[in-house]
């Protein structure tokens with residue numbers, strides 16, 4: 206077993222820590238940084254509840270060791286709202302379109318949807334469904350999740366994309 | 372689920388990584404995207420004492436052309452493959468296959484080298500590599516060598532790789548312009564491994580099939596290059612009778628397990644069905 210010093214940025218803030226090599230990124234975020242918005246659903250890479258944004262990619266943080274995130278830029282659900290605390294377009298979409306029920310999948314869904322819209326600002330319904338195919342929702346049946354993302358896409362066309370990225 | 376304890380290493384060159392793997396012994400493993408290995412470690416089906424992370428190693432990422440060969444670095448991710456313009460033009464079957472692997476998150480991290488080196492019969496790229504007659508370039512402390520994808524797989528998680536070996540790149544002679552291609556995968560849901568899948572590359576001349584190559588995923592301990600089925604297709608009109616014979620020849624070499632994906636008989640039959648669909652789609656895409 207080895208210990209490693211890691212330095213990364215989480216939600217724009219620099220973070221340094223000593224971590225055991227086998228510590229998973231999701232446990233690091235939840236237990237060491239107390240960022241418990243990132244959820245653990247399946248713990249096997251299937252459900253996407255643990256999705257965070259790392260270096261401009263949506264990743265499942267249960268399938269990555271914290272030490273692999275050394276030097277990374279990470280955004281979690283705690284960092285997705287605008288700096289003034291108002292909701293980002295994707296968050297607003299989920300709220301207004303009833304894109305959630307129990308909310309367990311929601312942080313992962315929102316992080317994934319935000320990245321999807323940065324890569325493809327004008328997705329078709331099919332592209333949205335494919336885009337969130339790594340995120341399982343046991344409640345909504347996905348209809349309103351698709352609508353939430355469509356809402357966000359439309360809203361983002363009026364505002365600069367950078368805002369959504371913050 | 373917490374994996375067993377291990378030491379983590381992050382070398383910066385292929386040489387350093389290969390030497391580390393050799394010195395650290397049997398219980399050291401390369402770590403690429405981790406999307407097969409970390410899953411196995413959580414279940415304690417793998418308990419390596421050392422992980423040698425290849426993410427910091429120079430020169431293992433990216434796609435380039437070298438003469439007739441397309442060369443893909445082992446650490447190139449499925450996401451990179453989907454978005455590479457050169458591959459989209461010259462080897463579109465790779466994008467079609469990568470898009471059917473897991474989901475966007477897994478594809479951002481999972482690498483082509485990890486997919487072919489893993490040795491899990493469920494992985495999709497190995498059969499495609501056999502279909503394309505790809506070669507894997509392997510570095511070790513003893514030097515470099517090249518192995519054909521068709522000779523690489525011996526059994527489930529049993530490949531040509533030995534301690535200290537690193538797959539550095541995959542070399543593929545691009546099929547002729549206008550070739551037809553398809554990867555047909557039957558799966559129970561998005562992100563699932565194949566119940567059965569078939570990869571097909573073919574070329575047409577005057578409406579007839581001039582050359583064909585077929586390979587199958589997840590219907591045996593290893594990917595299967597369907598040599599007999601390929602021969603039946605080549606030179607034929609790709610009519611119904613030919614497809615029947617090719618599908619029968621492909622089914623005959625399968626030996627699938629009965630598991631969550633279905634009973635063995637069903638999966639063998641589905642290998643034939645996937646082959647038919649793949650041939651028809653490849654034919655429709657090919658320029659005569």
Ligand SMILES: Cc1cc2nc3c(=O)[nH]c(=O)nc-3n(C[C@H](O)[C@H](O)[C@H](O)COP(=O)(O)OP(=O)(O)OC[C@H]3O[C@@H](n4cnc5c(N)ncnc54)[C@H](O)[C@@H]3O)c2cc1C
Pocket residue numbers: 249250251268400401402403404405406407408409410425445446471472473474477480481482483484485486488489493494495496532536537538539562563564565
């Ligand atoms: C939810 C989920 C669904 C999935 N669905 C599919 C699917 O449908 N189809 C599919 O094909 N795969 C699927 N996968 C697996 C995924 O594609 C993996 O990324 C891939 O199998 C391994 O690539 P990796 O880069 O993650 O390798 P790792 O997991 O890091 O490594 C896999 C193995 O290969 C070895 N290795 C890695 N790189 C090298 C190298 N360069 N040289 C020598 N040895 C090396 C490692 O030591 C390890 O033994 C799925 C995974 C998940 C989590």
Ligand code: FES
Pocket residue numbers: 244245246247248249250251252253254255256265266267268
């Ligand atoms: S908890 Fe990570 S994918 Fe389900």
Ligand code: FES
Pocket residue numbers: 304305306307308309310311341342343344345
């Ligand atoms: S809202 Fe309950 S799992 Fe998605």
